[in-house]
Amino acid sequence: MQPHIMCGVGDVARYVFLPGDPNRVEKIASFFDEAHKVADYRGYVTYTGEAGGVGVSACSTGIGCPSAAIVVEELTKIGADTFIRVGTTGALQPHLENGDIVVATAAVRAEGTSRTYVPIEYPAVASFDVTLALLQAAEELGRMVHPGIVMSSDAYYGGNEEALARYGAANVLSIEMESSIIFTLSQLKGMRAGAILVVDGNIFKGTGKGEFEPGESSGELDERVQRAIDDEIRIAIRAVRILEERADPA
Numbered sequence: 001m002q003p004h005i006m007c008g009v010g011d012v013a014r015y016v017f018l019p020g021d022p023n024r025v026e027k028i029a030s031f032f033d034e035a036h037k038v039a040d041y042r043g044y045v046t047y048t049g050e051a052g053g054v055g056v057s058a059c060s061t062g063i064g065c066p067s068a069a070i071v072v073e074e075l076t077k078i079g080a081d082t083f084i085r086v087g088t089t090g091a092l093q094p095h096l097e098n099g100d101i102v103v104a105t106a107a108v109r110a111e112g113t114s115r116t117y118v119p120i121e122y123p124a125v126a127s128f129d130v131t132l133a134l135l136q137a138a139e140e141l142g143r144m145v146h147p148g149i150v151m152s153s154d155a156y157y158g159g160n161e162e163a164l165a166r167y168g169a170a171n172v173l174s175i176e177m178e179s180s181i182i183f184t185l186s187q188l189k190g191m192r193a194g195a196i197l198v199v200d201g202n203i204f205k206g207t208g209k210g211e212f213e214p215g216e217s218s219g220e221l222d223e224r225v226q227r228a229i230d231d232e233i234r235i236a237i238r239a240v241r242i243l244e245e246r247a248d249p250a
Contacts, residue, residue, distance in 0.1 A: 002074035002077060004071075004074055005039060006039040007046055007059075010078075011078065012057040012059070013055035014055065014080055015080075015244075017056065017058040017236055020063055022045040025046070027233070029047035031234065032237075035047045043060065044071060053241075065112070068113075068182055069113050072182055076185075082240075083192070084240070085197070087197050089102055089175065090175045090200070091201065098207075099199065101146065101199070101228055101235070102145065102174050102198075103135060104126055105131055106126060111177070124181075124184045126183055127194060129192065129246070131147070134194050137236075141235055146173060150195070152176060164203060174197065196232045199225075199228075
């Protein structure tokens with residue numbers, strides 16, 4: 001039994017969706033064909049079930065890389081080997097709108113946790129086959145996505161606008177808080193990982209992540225973001241089925 005997620009061998013599938021928000025775990029599980037709650041401890045909520053004949057789980061990481069590292073470490077000890085972060089992100093590009101979807105191909109390691117594992121020169125790169133499956137799933141479902149590099153930061157409110165502008169000028173698509181450690185740990189452990197993220201803010205439009213434009217309802221995600229979150233869940237689930245089909249083409 002793992003001490004933080006309170007799951008043991010047999011409790012989770014090899015494919016695990018990783019939202020940050022514990023409440024989003026139940027939402028993801030609602031898209032499964034069958035699901036049951038496995039654990040709810042210290043903010044780590046886990047559901048396991050089946051989608052399209054494939055065993056799948058969803059487990060919340062909490063906010064930030066330290067918390068996400070705990071989840072990945074413990075999940076790998078009990079049989080999980082493929083992780084897809086399903087979350088939200090703040091845009092660093094003016095063309096990205098709320099409700100757009102980013103598929104992260106790699107992450108800038110602007111956080112401290114991954115540095116305790118490996119030097120900063122080591123790249124945080126998503127697994128090629130997982131990324132390819134996400135892109136194929138999005139195409140099959142008719143949803144446009146934006147593949148590219150994201151930035152993972154330790155500070156939700158402490159962003160340096162000048163530094164963010166530099167990363168934006170370097171074609172980094174968006175900023176979030178967990179993908180870099182998920183990618184780094186997965187590579188180090190010989191596992192697979194990808195990330196699909198819904199844009200819910202844009203500094204170029206004067207809205208921080210989770211904030212709202214004039215005329216929008218404060219305290220609630222706007223409809224574009226809500227619909228996009230549903231879409232990214234569908235894409236992630238379809239991507240898992242694609243990965244499974246490739247592993248067993250018969």
